[in-house]
Amino acid sequence: MLKLGEVLRDRGSRYAVSGGPVQGRAGVEAFLAELKREKRYAKATHNSWACLLSEGGPQKGDDGEAGAGAVILKMLERAGLVDHVVVVTRWYGGVHLGGDRFAHVVTCVRAYLDAQNGAG
Template sequence: MPRLSADAVDEMEALSTIFTERYEQTTENSAEIEIEAESDGDIAGRLFIIWPEGYPDEKAPLLSFTPADGYALDFDFQLHVQTAWAEMNACIVFDIVATLSSSVHKRVRGGQRSGGETNHTQAVNVESHEELSTPLDIVIGEVTVDRKSRFQSRGVELSSFEQLQAFRHQILQDKKVAQATHNILAYRFQKDGKVMEDFDDDGEGGAGIKLLFLLQKMGAMNCAVVVSRWFGGIKLGGDRFRDINESAKALVTAQKWGKN
């Protein structure tokens, strides 16, 4: 079991006390919380939490939010988490829960939300931003096929959130990638002596955190990997996680980004 800080243990116990029936402890250092939407009081999604060793001083919490059917967010959740932790350098899960509760909203027909605002996808932020002066050197792995589903990895060396956002933006300019069923992301880099790491499932629940664990196990640092999956019509069950990780592992190994 990871050696959790006193602050992390206190946060875990406080969440359990406050959210009671909506809180479920899944392991000694992970939990799930049902998020209630302030707008209507209904359960609007589930927040998956892992408290890593070194949180909150050295590492951010590993968080993944899965909206309930009919609900969405209008911002990049993973970027928000990393930005909040970098700015506060303290326990942030309570703040994240509050943000989700106040921000998650119902989708309505036509891609609009209440009030007429346009609904944007939560999983991948493709908002316009200032592009880096030099395009990133993105490497592309081989396509693998399992029962008609196709998998392909793309990766880049990086050292900042700006480069991470540019990476996501750049790969989505490829129409084939933009149309993938899922684009699962994991990244790790060092900033000011701290390890910044996180993941994005892009709707493939559980895939992102497994991809991040792979990068950790390989000792990969200062890189990001996106594995695209194009669903072929046949459900793969747990084999899809193996396919995703094997695609990423081949790319990381070929680029010699891992130490292990």
């Protein structure tokens, strides 16, 4: 599991990104459970995620951040990253960000993919 703590802040909201290899939907659920064992991730407002499974196809979860899973999924498809889940975590800061929240999801996923490529 690769976790990039705080990637960015905007108007009180904080964003982090995590990810790692998974096998099937059960692997995704296990990854999310492991991530949420850490109290700060369990208490986050949103843990939006997506992955491309070699058996099962595209999977995503917005966790209340409508559209965020689709943004992550599109980036994973472009990167060709299969059997790997990416989770963008947001701690809501009290101010609605509108469309900027999608730009922040993109920034987080890009940071994760860059770190992944640097580690690989």
